[in-house]
Amino acid sequence: MNKIILNDINIGLPGVTSSIANCMIEACIVSLDEYGHNNNCILKVKTENDIKEYIVNWDKELTEQIRRSWNDKEEAIEYGASCIGILLTLKLTDYTIILRSAKKTGIDYWLGYEKDILDFKARLEISGIGKESSNNSIDKRLKIKEEQVKKSDNSNLPVFIAILEFSKPEARYLKK
Secondary structure (H helix, E strand, O other): OEEEEHHHHHOOOOOOOHHHHHHHHHHHHHHHHHOOOOOOEEEEEEOOOOEEEEEEEOOOOOOHHHHHHOOOHHHHHHHHHHHHHHHHHHHHOOOEEEEEOOOOOOOOEEEEEOOEEEEEEEEEEEEEEOOOOOOOOHHHHHHHHHHHHHHHHHHOOOEEEEEEEOOOOEEEEEEO
16 A cells, blocks of 8 residues: 655655654644544545545654644644645655745645756645535535635646545545
């Protein structure tokens, strides 16, 4: 079975520092733990034409200090979703994270190749949900994000959208 190793986000991506990566890892572990998921849990990922399962692995111990640091559950879900969304991007595309996007662009990251970090090739928007409800489902969130990313459509670059749901856990990863 395929693996997502949370520590892989800390490999020196051009647009993600080691400090930010470590925060994302902690937030992801806290968010998974919040819904009863342990190390080596299974994440189901639906793409445009495939469903894959990944074992989610980490080596960081979840301490009380980490739990207290991530007591804001919404923020933990946001950062945790970013962790998995970035790792899925590295697995499912040829791109890396080049630059954190500025507010009001409708996306989270600009993607490209490490050898030419000034030439953006795609965009990435990531969103997280703790537990789906009738008002807040992966499908509803996807529709919201499809509208949101239009703010940067003038770039004429493809956009990837990653939606993570932590209670199952499940992800949707689509190219638009």
